[in-house]
Amino acid sequence: MKLIDKIKKNKLLYFLGVLIVGIFIVLIVRFTYAYLAANVNEARGDVSVDSDETDNLKFAVGDPLSIDATPTTLPENGENLVDTTTATATLLANSTNNTAEYPYWVYFTISNNTFVYSDGSTPEIILTVTDPEGNPVTNIDGLTYGTFNGVAGFDVTTQNGTFAVADGYTITSTSSTEETVQTWNFTLTYLNLSIDQSINFGNSMTTEIKMQKEKSKVVFADYITSQVYTGVDGENDLYYHDGVGTYTNADQEAGDNSYRYSGANPNNYVCFGSDEETCPDDNLYRIIGVFDGQVKLIKATGIGYYEWSSDENNKWDETTKPDIYYILNTDYYKSLLSEWQGLIDQSHIWQVGGINSSNGTDISKTVYDYEVGANQTGYIETMAIGLMYVSDYGFGTNPENWLTSLKAYSNIIDNNWLYSGEAEWTISLESLSDKGVFIILKGDCLSNDSDLIGNLGSLIGMTKLNVRPAFYLNSNVSLENGSGTASDPYRIA
Numbered sequence: 001m002k003l004i005d006k007i008k009k010n011k012l013l014y015f016l017g018v019l020i021v022g023i024f025i026v027l028i029v030r031f032t033y034a035y036l037a038a039n040v041n042e043a044r045g046d047v048s049v050d051s052d053e054t055d056n057l058k059f060a061v062g063d064p065l066s067i068d069a070t071p072t073t074l075p076e077n078g079e080n081l082v083d084t085t086t087a088t089a090t091l092l093a094n095s096t097n098n099t100a101e102y103p104y105w106v107y108f109t110i111s112n113n114t115f116v117y118s119d120g121s122t123p124e125i126i127l128t129v130t131d132p133e134g135n136p137v138t139n140i141d142g143l144t145y146g147t148f149n150g151v152a153g154f155d156v157t158t159q160n161g162t163f164a165v166a167d168g169y170t171i172t173s174t175s176s177t178e179e180t181v182q183t184w185n186f187t188l189t190y191l192n193l194s195i196d197q198s199i200n201f202g203n204s205m206t207t208e209i210k211m212q213k214e215k216s217k218v219v220f221a222d223y224i225t226s227q228v229y230t231g232v233d234g235e236n237d238l239y240y241h242d243g244v245g246t247y248t249n250a251d252q253e254a255g256d257n258s259y260r261y262s263g264a265n266p267n268n269y270v271c272f273g274s275d276e277e278t279c280p281d282d283n284l285y286r287i288i289g290v291f292d293g294q295v296k297l298i299k300a301t302g303i304g305y306y307e308w309s310s311d312e313n314n315k316w317d318e319t320t321k322p323d324i325y326y327i328l329n330t331d332y333y334k335s336l337l338s339e340w341q342g343l344i345d346q347s348h349i350w351q352v353g354g355i356n357s358s359n360g361t362d363i364s365k366t367v368y369d370y371e372v373g374a375n376q377t378g379y380i381e382t383m384a385i386g387l388m389y390v391s392d393y394g395f396g397t398n399p400e401n402w403l404t405s406l407k408a409y410s411n412i413i414d415n416n417w418l419y420s421g422e423a424e425w426t427i428s429l430e431s432l433s434d435k436g437v438f439i440i441l442k443g444d445c446l447s448n449d450s451d452l453i454g455n456l457g458s459l460i461g462m463t464k465l466n467v468r469p470a471f472y473l474n475s476n477v478s479l480e481n482g483s484g485t486a487s488d489p490y491r492i493a
Contacts, residue, residue: 055100056092057171059211061085065188066207067115067125069200074192080151081190087209088183089132095176106166106184107210108140113160114203119195125205126189128153129165132182140165142227149191156188156205161226162218217478217493221290225259228484237266239399252402254368260289260395264415267484270297271491273340279489286417287484288392294345294472298388302422302466303332314429314437316352316379324425324467328385332469341384343492345472350386353378353429360428360438361407364394371428378431385469387427390438392470393418424466439465 062085073081093100108127115125126148129137136152138145140163143154165184173180186209210216218227229238239262243255254260261268268287271279284300308314309322316322333341351372359370368391369375394406396418401409409416423442430436473492482490 053094053096055094055102055173056090057100057102057104057213058090059104060088060090061209061211062087064207064209065186067188067190067205069115069190069197069203071198071201074190074197074201078192080192082187084185084187085209086183086185087211088181089171089211090179090181091171091173092179093173093176098176099172099174101170101172102213103168103170104166105164105168105210105212105215107162107212107216108165108186109162109208109210110156110159110205111161111208112204112206113156113158115157115200115205116203117157118193118197118199122193122195123148123155123157124191124193124197124200125155125157126151126153126191127156128185128187128189130185131166131169132184137165142230144230149193151189151191153187153189155231158231159226161222162216163226164216167215217480219475220473220477220479220490220492221293221295221475223479224287224290224295229259234399237261237263237268239395241395252363252365252399254365254373254391254395256291256368256373258289258291260392261287261417262396263398263417265417268417269300269484269486269489270295271482271489272297272343273336284486284489287490288388288396288418288470291472293475294348295477296392296470296472298392298418298470299468302420302424302468304467305464306467307464308425308437312435315434316381316429321381324387325381325383327467328387328469329383333385343473343477344384345474346384347382348384348386348472350381350383350427351376351378351389352381352386352427353431355390355428355438356430356432357436360390360430362405364391364402364406367391367394367406378429385471387425387468388418388470390426390428393426393440420466420468422466424468427470 065083065085067081067083069081087106089104091100091102108129118124123146127143128151129140131137140154142161142163143156143159145154146152148155169182171180171182188205188207224238228236229240230236233239239253239260241254241256241258241260243253243257270285270287271283272285274280274283276283281301285297286300288296288298290296306324306327308324313320314322316325354372354376355367355370355378359366359375361367368389371389371391390406393416394409395402397409397416401415419440421442424440426438426440428438430438478493480491480493482488484490
């Protein structure tokens with residue numbers, strides 16, 4: 001007590017004492033708060049809002065649908081082969097409001113489908129879906145609805161990809177004790193037809209149903225191959241090059257399982273490099289096709305007129321590249337923002353040689369085989385940005401012209417969307433010359449003949465031609481929206 005009295009009488013000691021006590025209290029409070037805050041933050045991941053304020057939305061999906069066609073499961077003159085499953089959404093409102101409402105999405109995915117049409121065209125596997133009200137679903141983008149051999153539904157015989165069954169379907173609850181239940185019914189029916197279906201014995205189809213609270217981003221390549229491509233060649237100007245010979249004979253097609261746009265003006269526009277609400281003309285690109293799960297784009301307009309190489313040499317090797325390589329992979333590539341660069345396949349393998357003046361101006365299939373197909377013997381280059389192939393240009397016109405020599409394409413100028421109206425370079429070299437590159441002449445024919453220099457031929461070092469960059473998107477690039485028209489191009493994520 002004497003010490004305290006002494007301190008009180010000494011103003012300096014009293015002030016210092018109060019100050020020390022205050023600092024001590026602050027330190028204790030800060031330590032306690034920091035300790036408690038750290039523990040609260042660490043536990044926050046396991047803490048949920050009180051149950052009387054939380055709605056409970058849940059999804060449950062039954063077993064995947066499967067079809068196993070064998071002589072036993074699909075006997076001659078027997079019954080159809082049928083498999084069914086369900087997908088259920090349940091919602092329980094919180095006890096505070098006793099009401100809740102949510103949208104949700106339902107997707108049906110078909111993958112690893114090896115089934116074919118036994119006779120080439122008759123639907124065999126039918127998907128039937130009924131909504132929670134018991135009504136049949138009759139509209140799914142990318143699938144054709146109809147009644148097939150007495151069964152109503154969607155023809156999925158040869159389909160692959162993800163299809164939106166329900167887009168923002170609403171579930172509502174007005175109770176915190178009794179769940180609202182919505183059940184979707186899915187049925188796959190393999191029709192037992194009067195035709196010989198043994199070609200499908202042993203084939204398989206993998207399916208999956210997804211229910212979720214948010215809309216899925218659709219992989220761009222999958223959207224093109226499963227929704228824009230309807231299963232009928234020519235619809236939406238898209239053709240599947242499976243080498244079966246859908247059009248006239250198998251020699252017409254590339255036979256590489258690619259999906260290619262052909263015709264005068266398909267809706268294959270993509271806005272690339274810009275997020276502006278109205279896509280600038282300079283950011284419009286077009287889809288050449290889908291190759292091994294990758295969308296290949298080409299710029300709708302050129303980036304300028306350039307020589308192929310100032311040293312008049314077209315040869316590529318591991319150390320020497322022509323000027324056009326750096327124009328594309330340095331100058332043009334660096335003009336793109338990094339987020340757009342990241343969507344491009346940086347290490348794609350390009351075929352940059354292997355065709356000559358004979359096979360390089362033949363029909364499209366022959367050009368393809370020698371340029372990038374089985375007979376290709378030229379140099380390959382790994383790079384992000386290239387140009388169109390000669391065979392890309394060949395298959396850009398209507399199928400009835402695929403048996404026409406590319407030298408004669410000037411007669412079908414209005415039917416090839418890849419013709420820009422300008423003389424331009426392709427990526428393909430003349431393998432028998434060190435000064436030849438195949439070009440598209442102004443007038444829509446193809447040339448590799450240096451004698452045509454007066455008519456914009458291909459003598460390197462003396463000719464500046466239009467350059468339109470082409471590249472492959474990464475296989476996981478997603479589609480945001482758009483219809484593919486020039487005024488409403490596809491937007492990618």
